[in-house]
Amino acid sequence: MPATSRWLRPATRPAPSGRVRRPRALPYAFVAPAVGLTVLFSLVPLGMLAYRSLYGGGNNVFATHPAFVGLQNYRDALAQGGAHALEVTAIYTIGFILLTMGLGLGVALLLDLKLPGIDRLRAPFIIPLVVPTVATALIWANLFAPQFGLVNRVLSYLGLPQADFTSSPSLALVMVLTFGVWQFFGENVILYLAALKTLPVDLLEAAGVDGAGAWRRFRHIRWPLLRRATIVISVITTLTGLQTFTQIYVLTGGGPNGATTPIVYYIFSTGFQQFNTGYADAMAVVLFLISLVITVAQVSLIGRGARRDA
Amino acid sequence: MTRKRRTASRALSYGLLAVAVAVVVFPLIWMLGTAVKPNGQILDLRASLWPSQFEWGNIVRAWNSAPFARWYLNSVIFSVSATLGQITSGLLAGYAFAMFEFRAKRLLFYLLLCGLMVPFTTVIVPVVQLLADFHWLNSYQGLILPNIAFALGAFLFRQFFFGVPLELGEAARVDGASEWRVFYRVYVPLARPVIAALGIIAFLMNWNNFLFPLIVVNTTSMEVVSQGLSVFQTQFSTNYDLIMSAALIAIVPILLVAIAAQRQIIEGISLGAIQ
Numbered sequence: 143m144p145a146t147s148r149w150l151r152p153a154t155r156p157a158p159s160g161r162v163r164r165p166r167a168l169p170y171a172f173v174a175p176a177v178g179l180t181v182l183f184s185l186v187p188l189g190m191l192a193y194r195s196l197y198g199g200g201n202n203v204f205a206t207h208p209a210f211v212g213l214q215n216y217r218d219a220l221a222q223g224g225a226h227a228l229e230v231t232a233i234y235t236i237g238f239i240l241l242t243m244g245l246g247l248g249v250a251l252l253l254d255l256k257l258p259g260i261d262r263l264r265a266p267f268i269i270p271l272v273v274p275t276v277a278t279a280l281i282w283a284n285l286f287a288p289q290f291g292l293v294n295r296v297l298s299y300l301g302l303p304q305a306d307f308t309s310s311p312s313l314a315l316v317m318v319l320t321f322g323v324w325q326f327f328g329e330n331v332i333l334y335l336a337a338l339k340t341l342p343v344d345l346l347e348a349a350g351v352d353g354a355g356a357w358r359r360f361r362h363i364r365w366p367l368l369r370r371a372t373i374v375i376s377v378i379t380t381l382t383g384l385q386t387f388t389q390i391y392v393l394t395g396g397g398p399n400g401a402t403t404p405i406v407y408y409i410f411s412t413g414f415q416q417f418n419t420g421y422a423d424a425m426a427v428v429l430f431l432i433s434l435v436i437t438v439a440q441v442s443l444i445g446r447g448a449r450r451d452a
Numbered sequence: 453m454t455r456k457r458r459t460a461s462r463a464l465s466y467g468l469l470a471v472a473v474a475v476v477v478f479p480l481i482w483m484l485g486t487a488v489k490p491n492g493q494i495l496d497l498r499a500s501l502w503p504s505q506f507e508w509g510n511i512v513r514a515w516n517s518a519p520f521a522r523w524y525l526n527s528v529i530f531s532v533s534a535t536l537g538q539i540t541s542g543l544l545a546g547y548a549f550a551m552f553e554f555r556a557k558r559l560l561f562y563l564l565l566c567g568l569m570v571p572f573t574t575v576i577v578p579v580v581q582l583l584a585d586f587h588w589l590n591s592y593q594g595l596i597l598p599n600i601a602f603a604l605g606a607f608l609f610r611q612f613f614f615g616v617p618l619e620l621g622e623a624a625r626v627d628g629a630s631e632w633r634v635f636y637r638v639y640v641p642l643a644r645p646v647i648a649a650l651g652i653i654a655f656l657m658n659w660n661n662f663l664f665p666l667i668v669v670n671t672t673s674m675e676v677v678s679q680g681l682s683v684f685q686t687q688f689s690t691n692y693d694l695i696m697s698a699a700l701i702a703i704v705p706i707l708l709v710a711i712a713a714q715r716q717i718i719e720g721i722s723l724g725a726i727q
Binding site: 166168169170172173175176177179180181182183184185186187188190191194203245248249252253255257260263264265266267268269270271272273274275276277278280281282284285287289290292295298324328329332333336356381384385387388391392406409410413414419422423426427429430433434437 | 461462465466468469472473475476477479480482483486494495496497501537540541542544545547548549552553554556557560563564566567569570571572573574575576577578579580581582597598600601602603605606631632635656659660662663666667677678679681682685692695696698699700702703706707710711714717718721722
């Protein structure tokens with residue numbers, strides 16, 4: 143056995159010289175910052191969360207000797223807005239997935255066409271992703287403002303009644319969803335475009351010669367080949383939708399009456415505004431479990447697809 | 453397909469794309485138009501949508517109405533340090549997991565994998581409690597250190613280092629280079645494209661992070677740009693010219709950075725999908 147093989151990965155070639163020192167501590171020093179900080183700021187807090195959600199009731203942050211309360215925090219949190227927040231999260235996220243993925247795929251297909259100058263049209267779609275959400279949400283608040291906002295000006299120009307986007311529950315949801323789709327569909331444009339660029343071009347062109355129309359070519363050739371990409375993108379999009387917070391803070395403050403309070407905003411407002419940290423802890427555990435299920439589902443879906451395709 | 457149909461379908465494609473680009477860009481143009489409008493014109497329903505006279509002074513007034521310079525300084529300190537920390541810790545861990553064999557490798561790797569499964573938004577309450585215990589609320593280290601735990605970076609660098617040839621390092625070792633030197637002089641330069649793509653994405657994520665500064669920092673002098681802007685909005689709630697000017701102040705510099713680095717950004721977004 144060469145001297146280095148005990149600490150270098152097995153694929154390594156034998157070291158021609160025996161002078162290489164064996165740094166036993168070195169690998170640990172290399173991984174220490176990443177692993178240490180992950181444990182300290184992700185795993186330890188997750189444990190605290192699970193523990194605390196079961197102890198001390200709604201205001202457990204103030205309890206000096208919190209007593210075990212079982213699932214009381216979960217029941218109370220769900221009854222006091224938590225269940226509603228889950229419902230809002232589901233509606234928002236489903237709309238968000240369908241719209242951002244549909245628009246993302248549509249624009250990506252257009253950008254994939256071999257037309258002169260089309261590469262330059264890719265960059266604008268990343269703009270909403272990269273500029274501060276607070277700032278762009280303020281612009282949309284202005285567009286949706288009562289009376290002199292652009293949307294209401296257009297409505298009154300068309301002779302339609304004014305729409306108050308902050309006091310009607312359904313319109314408030316429309317507003318935050320519109321913003322969310324505007325902000326994020328560019329990410330799916332980029333992701334779908336990257337996937338489209340990896341498809342075998344010969345196969346597609348052969349189908350074109352055979353006289354298959356654009357829709358049939360897409361439906362029978364590209365769409366099946368995009369299956370894996372679609373799964374990965376849908377998971378990324380779902381996780382993004384579940385995290386929605388900033389535009390809610392700026393546009394609606396969760397209102398009216400919790401109509402635009404998704405789960406992260408619920409955790410924030412119960413934990414940091416009402417100091418019902420027990421409820422925030424319980425709903426954070428629920429959010430963690432939902433995210434976990436989605437990630438695991440992705441891995442198993444891709445695995446099953448790979449076996450079937452093989 | 454006949455030539456006529458092909459021309460028509462080309463025109464349709466360009467047309468649809470033009471609409472999509474217009475939808476993306478329009479709010480920013482609206483912001484510019486509103487920022488330099490006299491406030492009276494904004495509130496006057498009969499006035500034209502585009503300003504008839506440009507009041508560039510609105511932007512100066514907005515800048516002088518709040519400590520934007522301080523907020524920019526805080527954003528730069530926070531985003532640059534957090535990004536450097538994320539890239540450095542990710543490079544080190546990714547390299548070690550790809551290149552070295554060591555006893556606790558699997559256990560430590562699984563810990564990192566578990567970290568990847570925990571969205572940061574789920575642990576905000578206990579993280580703030582930890583930071584309060586450390587007396588790190590309202591401090592740079594409180595803002596920066598929890599964000600350096602960036603498991604995804606370590607994973608992507610590990611993938612990258614699995615694909616690089618080992619012979620380069622062996623050659624350097626024969627010449628008597630230390631392991632640190634092999635890492636720093638031989639392999640890190642190879643990773644430059646990944647560092648650039650991941651670095652710019654991480655930087656933008658940190659720069660635009662709103663929730664975390666919001667819960668860790670609550671004094672004006674420690675706030676970052678996004679946070680300051682949200683306070684600005686509540687203070688000047690009906691001065692739409694000033695609010696849009698402030699939004700412009702927050703958007704333009706980072707937009708210039710993004711335009712300069714657009715290729716790396718597109719690469720970085722695509723990298724995130726390869727998990």
